[in-house]
Amino acid sequence: xxxxxxxxxxxxxxxxxxxxxxxxxxxxxxxxxxxxxxxxxxxxxxxxxxxxxxxxxxxxxxxxxxxxxxxxxxxxxxxxxxxxxxxxxxxxxxxxxxxxxxxxxxxxxxxxxxxxxxxxxxxxxxxxxxxxxxxxxxxxxxxxxxxxxxxxxxxxxxxxxxxxxxxxxxxxxxxxxxxxxxxxxxxxxxxxxxxxxxxxxxxxxxxxxxxxxxxxxxxxxxxxxxxxxxxxxxxxxxxxxxxxxxxxxxxxxxxxxxxxxxxxxxxxxxxxxxxxxxxxxxxxxxxxxxxxxxxxxxxxxxxxxxxxxxxxxxxxxxx
Numbered sequence: 001x002x003x004x005x006x007x008x009x010x011x012x013x014x015x016x017x018x019x020x021x022x023x024x025x026x027x028x029x030x031x032x033x034x035x036x037x038x039x040x041x042x043x044x045x046x047x048x049x050x051x052x053x054x055x056x057x058x059x060x061x062x063x064x065x066x067x068x069x070x071x072x073x074x075x076x077x078x079x080x081x082x083x084x085x086x087x088x089x090x091x092x093x094x095x096x097x098x099x100x101x102x103x104x105x106x107x108x109x110x111x112x113x114x115x116x117x118x119x120x121x122x123x124x125x126x127x128x129x130x131x132x133x134x135x136x137x138x139x140x141x142x143x144x145x146x147x148x149x150x151x152x153x154x155x156x157x158x159x160x161x162x163x164x165x166x167x168x169x170x171x172x173x174x175x176x177x178x179x180x181x182x183x184x185x186x187x188x189x190x191x192x193x194x195x196x197x198x199x200x201x202x203x204x205x206x207x208x209x210x211x212x213x214x215x216x217x218x219x220x221x222x223x224x225x226x227x228x229x230x231x232x233x234x235x236x237x238x239x240x241x242x243x244x245x246x247x248x249x250x251x252x253x254x255x256x257x258x259x260x261x262x263x264x265x266x267x268x269x270x271x272x273x274x275x276x277x278x279x280x281x282x283x284x285x286x287x288x289x290x291x292x293x294x295x296x297x298x299x300x301x302x303x304x305x306x307x308x309x310x311x312x313x314x315x316x317x318x319x
Contacts, residue, residue, distance in 0.1 A: 021292070022319040025299035028088040029285075030292035030319075033300045033307050035243035036079065037071075037281065038094040039274055040259040044103045044118045054262055056116040062262060062274060063122060066093055067129035069282060073122075075166035076137035077205045080235030080254060082247045082312065087131065088293030091281075094244075095122070095136035096237065096259060098170060098208060102146040104138065105156065119165075134163070139170035139208040139237075142195060154199040161202050169193050169204040169231070177221065178213035185215045190226035197229075205234050208259075212239025218255040241272040243281065246289050248298045250309040292317065 042052035044059050054062075066073075071093040072086040084092050097104045097118060104118040113120035119134075126134035138160060144153040157167055171177070172191040180188070189207060197203050207221050214236075215221055221236045235254045240261055245252045263273035270276060281288045292299035297317040300308070305318055 018317075021294065021297060021317055022299075024088065025292035025294075025297075025317055026319045028292055028299075029290055030088070030299035031286065031288070031290045031301065031304070032084075032292065032298045033246050033249050033304050034289035035281065035287055036092050036094065036246060036289045037274070037277055038076075038079070038096060038237065038244045038257065038259040040239065040261050041095070041097045041104070041118065042099055043101045044116070044121070046116075051263065052261065056121060058264075059118060059262070060121050060125065063125040063132075064129075065278065067125060067132040069278070072131060073133045073135050075135050075164075076168055076235065076237065077166045079244075080206055080247055080257070082298075083295065084247075084289075084291065085295035086291045086293075088291055090131075090291050090293075091288055092291070096139060096168075096208065097136060098139045099174065100138060100140040100143050100145045100170075105145055105160065107156070107159065111159065119160075135165055137166040137168050137206070139168045140196065141170050141174045141192070142172045144195075150199060157196065157200045161200060166206075167196055167200070167202070167204055168206045168208055168237075169196065169233070170208050171210055174210045176211050176213050177209060177215040178211075180215060182215075182217060182220055182224075183226075185217075185220040186224040186226040189221060189224060189231060190229040193231045194229050203231075206237060207231075207233050207235075208237040209239070212259075214238070214256060222255055243277055248309055248312050249307050251307070252309065 045053050070090050072090045073095050074092045076094055079094050106114045106117050108114050123134045126132045145156050147153045169192040171188045172195045177185050223232045235257050237257045237259055242258045244257050260277050261273045263269040265275045298312050298315045299317040302318040
């Protein structure tokens with residue numbers, strides 16, 4: 001009788017705890033099946049010369065906006081694996097940086113990020129906005145932030161990973177993978193993988209496709225082998241042009257995760273770049289990913305249940 005009573009008490013305690021979590025999720029208007037902006041940056045320069053360039057002032061202004069609108073950066077690795085650990089009511093954003101430009105990251109003689117580089121600006125914004133994480137994902141190529149030796153490259157990647165940043169594969173030579181034979185795709189992706197693992201122990205867990213172009217076999221970029229190098233990634237990122245689905249959404253496709261180019265609302269960016277999409281997400285808050293504050297649960301309004309991925313059944317918290 002006593003053991004039965006204890007079991008009943010334990011079950012009641014679990015039920016009450018779950019009810020409290022659901023109430024907290026409802027209060028936060030949590031929707032962890034919502035959309036997530038994955039922003040794509042290239043150079044951060046005083047005088048832009050391409051449509052992908054941003055000035056330091058523009059980059060800072062976008063980060064300030066994200067902080068004001070309750071976004072919290074997570075890495076690409078955290079995003080694709082569903083490890084989105086941010087406070088209740090906050091929204092994840094993934095900051096990605098392509099091509100390993102020195103304008104994104106450079107250290108002075110004391111190992112401090114140089115002023116007006118992307119990393120320095122991100123750290124500065126994080127200091128003035130508590131809770132805004134100074135993390136992002138760098139998709140590196142052989143340029144490796146302009147460093148000429150393996151020791152210098154290793155120094156850069158070690159610093160980034162030790163500070164919580166994520167290093168991803170962008171292939172070694174940044175060649176278009178579209179139309180290439182499977183063997184060639186494997187070789188290009190594996191070369192980018194080895195570029196990183198020859199310098200640091202932490203292997204990349206995601207790939208950003210050069211120019212956003214998928215190979216003829218979409219799965220070739222996610223998993224493959226060339227020589228003694230094999231790779232198996234949690235996600236493959238494109239170059240545009242919408243917010244990404246939540247990794248908990250059944251329609252989430254890890255083989256083609258969209259990103260959004262950072263740019264103002266002008267020209268072809270009037271609808272499909274960062275300012276426009278952030279405006280849209282602000283105007284449509286129920287479409288945006290909103291956290292319940294508990295990384296162990298996947299919270300959402302009950303009527304959205306048909307969109308849930310079966311992979312996360314044990315973590316579901318409908319309310």
